[in-house]
Amino acid sequence: MTTTSDSSVTPLPGGTVPPTPTSVDTAEAQAAFSAISPAEPGGLDLRAVQELLLGRWSAERREGRENAKNPDLHKLDNITMEEHRERVLQQLRILVDAGAVQKAFPTSLGGADNHGGNIALFTELVSADPSLQIKAGVQWGLFGSAILHLGTQSHHERLLPDVMSLDVPGAFAMTEIGHGSDVASIGTTATYLPETDEFEIHTPFKAAWKEYLGNAALHGKAATVFAQLITNGVNHGVHCFYVPLRDEAGDFLPGVGGEDDGYKGGLNGIDNGRLHFDHVRVPRTNLLDRYGHVDENGGYTSDIASPGRRFFTMIGTLVQGRVSLSMSGAAASALALTGAITYGNQRRQFNATSDVREEVLMDYQLHQRRLIDRLARTYADTFAANELLEKFHSIFSGESDTDEDRQELETLAAAIKPLTTWNALDTLQEAREACGGAGYMAKNRFASLRQDLDIYVTFEGDNNVLLQLVGKRLLSDYSKDLTNLSIGALSRYVRGQATEAMVNRSGLRRVAQAVQDAGSERKSASWFKDPEVQRALLEDRVRTKTGAVAQALMPVAKKPQAEQAATFNQNQADLIDAARNHGELLEWEAFTRALDSIEDDHTQQVMTWLRNLFALRVIEDDLGWFIQSGRISAQRARTLRGYINRLAARLRPHAQDLVDAFGYEQEHLRMDITTGAEAERQDEAAEYYRKLRASADAPIHEKVLHQREKNAAKAARARGGKAGR
Amino acid sequence: MTTTSDSSVTPLPGGTVPPTPTSVDTAEAQAAFSAISPAEPGGLDLRAVQELLLGRWSAERREGRENAKNPDLHKLDNITMEEHRERVLQQLRILVDAGAVQKAFPTSLGGADNHGGNIALFTELVSADPSLQIKAGVQWGLFGSAILHLGTQSHHERLLPDVMSLDVPGAFAMTEIGHGSDVASIGTTATYLPETDEFEIHTPFKAAWKEYLGNAALHGKAATVFAQLITNGVNHGVHCFYVPLRDEAGDFLPGVGGEDDGYKGGLNGIDNGRLHFDHVRVPRTNLLDRYGHVDENGGYTSDIASPGRRFFTMIGTLVQGRVSLSMSGAAASALALTGAITYGNQRRQFNATSDVREEVLMDYQLHQRRLIDRLARTYADTFAANELLEKFHSIFSGESDTDEDRQELETLAAAIKPLTTWNALDTLQEAREACGGAGYMAKNRFASLRQDLDIYVTFEGDNNVLLQLVGKRLLSDYSKDLTNLSIGALSRYVRGQATEAMVNRSGLRRVAQAVQDAGSERKSASWFKDPEVQRALLEDRVRTKTGAVAQALMPVAKKPQAEQAATFNQNQADLIDAARNHGELLEWEAFTRALDSIEDDHTQQVMTWLRNLFALRVIEDDLGWFIQSGRISAQRARTLRGYINRLAARLRPHAQDLVDAFGYEQEHLRMDITTGAEAERQDEAAEYYRKLRASADAPIHEKVLHQREKNAAKAARARGGKAGR
Structure with a gap:
């Protein structure tokens, strides 16, 4: 793959020689090689390009990038899954303390009703550690959002403060082993029991276990559980329920069970797991009932008459x-x-x-x-x-x-x-x-x-x-x-x-x-x-x-x-x-x-x-x-x-x-190859060859020797020819 | 994403209902759906197909697959890099004991001169753990092969037995930080010193550090080091030298240094690292001199006159x-x-x-x-x-x-x-x-x-x-x-x-x-x-x-x-x-x-x-x-x-x-999804719905209720119309 030399410059070992002061010829050759157009680089209005790239919530994105510089938020390699999970949990606390997770929630609860800015902030977590990003997404973007968008005022006041503060880490229990893409077909049931004014959450078979849920394996104290709502003998389709999972000691509450999903292809800072429910009872008011309400007699009402449209509206809030x-x-x-x-x-x-x-x-x-x-x-x-x-x-x-x-x-x-x-x-x-x-x-x-x-x-x-x-x-x-x-x-x-x-x-x-x-x-x-x-x-x-x-x-x-x-x-x-x-x-x-x-x-x-x-x-x-x-x-x-x-x-x-123009700094990149070390090493090597060439003991390459011998033989032949003529 | 029901079958919760005995209609529908051609499955001569897939060394591939069933050779998840490296080193010893690595080496040294069969065996290690495969490849396919193909009889007898037995784990030190694809331009030098009849291996600058070498960070006791061979003031191009790296205690020998590459995107069972040499001397006979020989006066001879062709021939043996x-x-x-x-x-x-x-x-x-x-x-x-x-x-x-x-x-x-x-x-x-x-x-x-x-x-x-x-x-x-x-x-x-x-x-x-x-x-x-x-x-x-x-x-x-x-x-x-x-x-x-x-x-x-x-x-x-x-x-x-x-x-x-027909067994696949658990879970779910449907208390879906109400209203209108007529 090396090119054979036919130039008069003496190649040094391996053909690598120091960059000489760039001659016009070399500059032209290189320009042609890289096909540089007449338009020279530079002079771009990078500030304008950066604003475009950062978009409407550029302020929040910059705020997110400042947050993401914190070394405590950075992913570490070669730690165990257990260590990584613990680290990411602590990182969520850092985000809470920094006020970096509340933006989407109601102003009345300490949020800012700023949905766009919230996601702009969230986006920048990817450079710190995607596990942190997704665990934050589970807590506030899924678990919290389900309460926000599927619940009503009383749910917000009762449940959101602990979600926002991370006092209640939670799982978003929608997917089941048997149904992922086809959410409408999940098997978990929530049957209303008028005698106690409760819903009974139940997993009827193994395929209905909730699966792949962040916060389920270890940290989740509660979950927003999607289940078929059954009352008075009628199945009203999938609805969402707030269900406590673990006690203060971290043990499962009666009737709740689960397993750890264990090691994954990535995102090992998140404790994904499976959950199942054995006739677990929750108060009727734990139905997040913005789109479907059940009264104490089990009567069902909804603003959306069509069960199909109701389902898609509910799912749509989670976009x-x-x-x-x-x-x-x-x-x-x-x-x-x-x-x-x-x-x-x-x-x-x-x-x-x-x-x-x-x-x-x-x-x-x-x-x-x-x-x-x-x-x-x-x-x-x-x-x-x-x-x-x-x-x-x-x-x-x-x-x-x-x-x-x-x-x-x-x-x-x-x-x-x-x-x-x-x-x-x-x-x-x-x-x-x-x-x-x-x-x-x-x-x-x-x-x-x-x-x-x-x-x-x-x-x-x-x-x-x-x-x-x-x-x-x-x-x-x-x-x-x-x-x-x-x-x-x-x-x-x-x-x-x-x-x-x-x-x-x-x-x-x-x-x-x-x-x-x-x-x-x-x-x-x-x-x-x-x-x-x-x-x-x-x-x-x-x-x-x-x-x-x-x-x-x-x-x-x-x-x-x-x-x-x-x-x-x-x-x-x-x-x-x-x-x-x-x-x-x-x-x-x-x-x-x-x-x-x-x-x-x-x-x-x-x-x-x-x-x-x-x-x-x-x-x-x-x-x-x-x-x-x-x-x-x-x-x-x-x-x-x-x-x-x-x-x-x-x-x-x-x-x-x-x-x-993307505007990422070394604290975001954290790549050895962007530190300039490569250019430094090249300069050092070039300097070595320059000195060597200037010294008396630079070895000559065998190829050059062969060429000299060939030239000498040619010259001798030429002389011989002349002599013979 | 769910389809809306317009069938007369009562859908159960979520629309999932048990498979009924497949009627002709359903069979036809499904055949049409999957566009099954008239040719039915089965009847393939799978044995013939498998022989084709396994190729000329099918016996060795089957032997390799039997080896790969050994649970001690299997990759474990969620272990640290340090644990993984140690495990893979032990796995190499298992391969040695099983006689699974000697095939390519000379019969006279206990090998079989069977180059095709050797790679057939090696191929099957990928199902056990690719780290094992590549560490074995470093030891016997690169380090060992360099001695085999670039050395001569005396090198084989002196060096190969310890390589084959893993008594000397070794690194293949070709790539440098500064030169990977362009091997001809590496910076490491090997200068012949006639006064002591030795080569001096030297790293002249940082970019010439050997890089990404398996066995370099921890286990390597020696290396085949590629360097520019310089003798009598002439650089004869890249040649390969056998260079001891570490003493029995695992410490670097004088003049040898290195660093651990640390965690990687994968293959973390291999101890990749960097090496550098500070005027390290090795005997002249440590030049693997099949394609280029240096005598005690520093005279260089080679069967291949052109340095370019010589280089490609040497590199070519490593194909x-x-x-x-x-x-x-x-x-x-x-x-x-x-x-x-x-x-x-x-x-x-x-x-x-x-x-x-x-x-x-x-x-x-x-x-x-x-x-x-x-x-x-x-x-x-x-x-x-x-x-x-x-x-x-x-x-x-x-x-x-x-x-x-x-x-x-x-x-x-x-x-x-x-x-x-x-x-x-x-x-x-x-x-x-x-x-x-x-x-x-x-x-x-x-x-x-x-x-x-x-x-x-x-x-x-x-x-x-x-x-x-x-x-x-x-x-x-x-x-x-x-x-x-x-x-x-x-x-x-x-x-x-x-x-x-x-x-x-x-x-x-x-x-x-x-x-x-x-x-x-x-x-x-x-x-x-x-x-x-x-x-x-x-x-x-x-x-x-x-x-x-x-x-x-x-x-x-x-x-x-x-x-x-x-x-x-x-x-x-x-x-x-x-x-x-x-x-x-x-x-x-x-x-x-x-x-x-x-x-x-x-x-x-x-x-x-x-x-x-x-x-x-x-x-x-x-x-x-x-x-x-x-x-x-x-x-x-x-x-x-x-x-x-x-x-x-x-x-x-x-x-x-x-x-x-590929012939992989569960011990090779080791995938939860190939155990049949998925089909079992589906059968269980189907059985649940079948029983539920047969019982009195199956909930009716709200959609069906709406349909009945609509039908009733229609009937009433029809009656009303008649009454009014």
């Missing part, structure tokens, strides 16, 4: 977990890229342009494609998560809280959480690999973060199940749209040939026209970078794919359930694909909106390149679809990869600025 | 690490899929086809695509790794050991190791996610295996660096091919339009003709499943992409090094892409060859579907390229996804058989 994870996923990606790009700008390996200097990793095209592409996506993730947070806040603060708003929030969260959390795992992994062996060391944290975040993709809604939810919403929106179109138009459309009507509706006219004049690479590039083209391509893709599924389902719409289900299943992968594409469109829109607020032209330009890189990578990943469906011509498609390579190279000089 | 990791990657994927598919065949979630039974996960289309696609790839990985092992054995056993053989092996290993190890990480992750929260529990092992295997993708040759090596080989082969073609033909060819000559050469004629008559889905499917079409598509892709890079490089072939490097860099991502495609072609060929030996028609059929699924997934992942370059028509491309969905559904009834 904040998905919002938090979206924010945290984007934050983890930002940490990973700050580490890997900083290192990639210092680390050198292999000579390429010359024998006098090894190349910086970030100058390699592949390294650019690995890290800068993901940097663009992380910006998109961040802007999309910020918009999701704003939507969430506007609803829970009452700024704009209609049924439609809630449905939109639900869909938005279900689209963004899968993307940001999967992207975080992918980015952490690529960053770890891009740092080689160093990336695997605990002191550089990539692997540790990835292990903790692994579960983010399947908890708080399995990512694929969430995308299916989005897909169903897309189908229902699609069929509403269809009322303005004849079925004939639809069926032509979904065969992949956009009809005139659809072309006009979706902005594809411009796209289609542009396809006509495809030819030169330059024309092609200016087409790809046109935001209206990007929008049209991404919007049309979602609509077309959704339409194809809709058409496949139409013939069975009146058929028996089993047949409908079979047909749906045969289109499941396509529908989830469309849902993922919808999420990508949302991210593109969020990124594009963010560009509007940048005032500095140069910054605007660089950020636009970054948005273009995001858009074109999304398109490249599904290029087959775009060509086969006639959206992008084959000619034009052939220019895409080269254009993306050039975009990445153009962004390369700005890569450090663009990760610095 | 066995890459072969082992390829085998182990495939084995880890097999373990993961055995777990996830077994669970997917038991676990049920959500009602779809009816209210009376929840669906088995494997019946969901998306689940099929997630797991069966990867099953096909794991078969391909396995067959390719087996062929790599055979090639390795034939060279190291001397069956066929030419320079060309060694180069081919080097390229083959560099192509297969990246694919199998990356695929292992991807498969382990998908399997973990497919099992939801259960997949994250240590007791199901997915996350633990993934953490340990993470480093497999960057050690023993960084995967991307290896692929670049493959790419360079492709370029050089390509330019040799070109001697028969004019440059004009080439340049037309690489513009994406195959010339007649190339079409004929690559078998594309058949492909191109077939594209003409693309039309019906049926025709399209029979085209896609034609192995000659698959071969032509996959071969042509490698050649065309390589050709495009070659053409880009041609204009700068005579230009200065810097300009060449810059142009090469601008094509780096494309070249590595071509190299990956070459690996995929090799895997396809290995899979296709494996099919030949299956005698049973039904088994042959199912395995052919599996091979087709592998091929078409590979093609689908790069569909944009195939269409844009005119290899697949847009019409035909549009049918591909549906065909792949149907293939996955057709294989679905065989999925359990196909993972069972």
Whole structure:
């Protein structure tokens, strides 16, 4: 893998030689190597970019980052699960004392009714220890939120103060061994007993044990337990109950039992466990009855008549977990890229342009494609998560809280959480690999973060199940749209040939026209970078794919359930694909909106390149679809990869600025590779070779010796030739 | 996410009702749901499939699996790094006592000169504990192999017995902090001192510290140290030296120093560390001098005149690490899929086809695509790794050991190791996610295996660096091919339009003709499943992409090094892409060859579907390229996804058989989810609901109540209407 020397510079041992004062030639060669565009780095309005990245609750995010600098909150490696759990419990107390967990709760109870700011604070815990983040999430985001959103005033006053102060650590007991994604089918029952005015919480079989609950194995003194509410012989569906679990000594109360989930793939600072209930009685008033009330005679009333809609409304109040994870996923990606790009700008390996200097990793095209592409996506993730947070806040603060708003929030969260959390795992992994062996060391944290975040993709809604939810919403929106179109138009459309009507509706006219004049690479590039083209391509893709599924389902719409289900299943992968594409469109829109607020032209330009890189990578990943469906011509498609390579190279000089803009400090990164130690070691090695070369006893390399011998023989032959002539 | 009931069956709490004796309707519905083909499962010749999977050294692999059942060899969770390291050291002793590590060593020293069988044995350690596997690999595969392959008879006799017996645990000290992938540039020096007939091993600066070495932090008593050999003022390049590290008490010998790498992202049973040498002297005879000898006057001799070729020959003898990791990657994927598919065949979630039974996960289309696609790839990985092992054995056993053989092996290993190890990480992750929260529990092992295997993708040759090596080989082969073609033909060819000559050469004629008559889905499917079409598509892709890079490089072939490097860099991502495609072609060929030996028609059929699924997934992942370059028509491309969905559904009834064929037993899997506990819990729940339904006090669901009220109201209206008439 080493290049063979053909330069006149004497290579030193191993070919590594000190950097000589950079000559013009070397500078040019290196510029060409890294394909640096004429636009030089620097001069970006990083403050403006940072404000955009931090979003509406930038003050709270900065407050959260200050909190996260506290070494007592940092994850330690190589401690036992038991030690880690105890440490994280103590960390929660530190957060309480710092006033860092109360923001979402009512002002009357010492909170601030600030839902957006609360999650902004919470987001920054990920850099300290994801176990701390998720245990805090269990306590205040799930256990506390269930009481806040499913309970009423009297529950708040009676229960929340102890939750907020951590006097009562609690578990959120929804998932069961037998039912995770399908919450409506849980087996735990809560049967009303009018004779004692109590509910009896009961686990009828093993599959109904509550499972994977944080705080259940050790610390939980109570739980919000989801169970089928049965009164007067009627099952009113899933409701939530406040159930005490342990006494002051930490022993289970009568009828309550459980097991420790033990060691996990990560998040071992959290005491996950299983719980079961053997005819455990709680007062009737322990039903969190905002959406369903039972009177002392067992009479059931609810503001929401439909049991289905009631269930989804109750579950919908718990959307904040998905919002938090979206924010945290984007934050983890930002940490990973700050580490890997900083290192990639210092680390050198292999000579390429010359024998006098090894190349910086970030100058390699592949390294650019690995890290800068993901940097663009992380910006998109961040802007999309910020918009999701704003939507969430506007609803829970009452700024704009209609049924439609809630449905939109639900869909938005279900689209963004899968993307940001999967992207975080992918980015952490690529960053770890891009740092080689160093990336695997605990002191550089990539692997540790990835292990903790692994579960983010399947908890708080399995990512694929969430995308299916989005897909169903897309189908229902699609069929509403269809009322303005004849079925004939639809069926032509979904065969992949956009009809005139659809072309006009979706902005594809411009796209289609542009396809006509495809030819030169330059024309092609200016087409790809046109935001209206990007929008049209991404919007049309979602609509077309959704339409194809809709058409496949139409013939069975009146058929028996089993047949409908079979047909749906045969289109499941396509529908989830469309849902993922919808999420990508949302991210593109969020990124594009963010560009509007940048005032500095140069910054605007660089950020636009970054948005273009995001858009074109999304398109490249599904290029087959775009060509086969006639959206992008084959000619034009052939220019895409080269254009993306050039975009990445153009962004390369700005890569450090663009990760610095995330604003993470050494106390957040805590990575050996971001300390500058690598550059120091290189300087030391270079100085050693410089001195050696200046001294008399520098060894000569055998290759050079061979070359000299060859030259001498040549000269001798030349002399011999002359002599003979 | 629950379906709304419109069936007449009374749903019980949560809609979960016991499975009733399966009626014809239900069976049909479920068959339709899971799109089971007429071909029923069973009847596969699993013994034949298993023999194919185990390959030429099936006896050794079975022996390795028996060894791996020993509970003392199994990884424990939640132990400290210190405990884990000690445990793994003891495990190595168990392997020595079992005679499980000597096979590759000379028969004269108690070995068996069986290189293939040795790696077959080694492969199976991955199911016990990857730390054990890699620590064994360090001791016998790297430290021992360096002595075996770089030393001579006297080194073997003097040093190997203690290595084999573990009396001398050792480190393989090649990588330095400053140079990992670029071994030729390491900074450690070994200077010959004729006055004492010794080499002086020296670390001149911090970046030259040896780094990430297993056995370095604690257990290593000696090391094979790679250093620049300097004698008589000449640097002869990197050579390997046997250097004692620690005394009997475990303390560093004078001049030797080091540090512990501490906690890592995985493999914490291995004591990785750093080493440095301060003018440490070793006898001249400690140079492992098979490829380069120094006499007592410091005179240097070597059978290989070129220092470059000598270096690559020496490094090339260490290819066995890459072969082992390829085998182990495939084995880890097999373990993961055995777990996830077994669970997917038991676990049920959500009602779809009816209210009376929840669906088995494997019946969901998306689940099929997630797991069966990867099953096909794991078969391909396995067959390719087996062929790599055979090639390795034939060279190291001397069956066929030419320079060309060694180069081919080097390229083959560099192509297969990246694919199998990356695929292992991807498969382990998908399997973990497919099992939801259960997949994250240590007791199901997915996350633990993934953490340990993470480093497999960057050690023993960084995967991307290896692929670049493959790419360079492709370029050089390509330019040799070109001697028969004019440059004009080439340049037309690489513009994406195959010339007649190339079409004929690559078998594309058949492909191109077939594209003409693309039309019906049926025709399209029979085209896609034609192995000659698959071969032509996959071969042509490698050649065309390589050709495009070659053409880009041609204009700068005579230009200065810097300009060449810059142009090469601008094509780096494309070249590595071509190299990956070459690996995929090799895997396809290995899979296709494996099919030949299956005698049973039904088994042959199912395995052919599996091979087709592998091929078409590979093609689908790069569909944009195939269409844009005119290899697949847009019409035909549009049918591909549906065909792949149907293939996955057709294989679905065989999925359990196909993972069972790997032959892993519970002692290897050690996963809670493969014990059958899930099915037991479901049966218990079903029985509970059955009894409840038979009793008088089954609660009625509120939804049903609403329906009855609606019906009653309707009836009343009907009566009222009649009355009024």
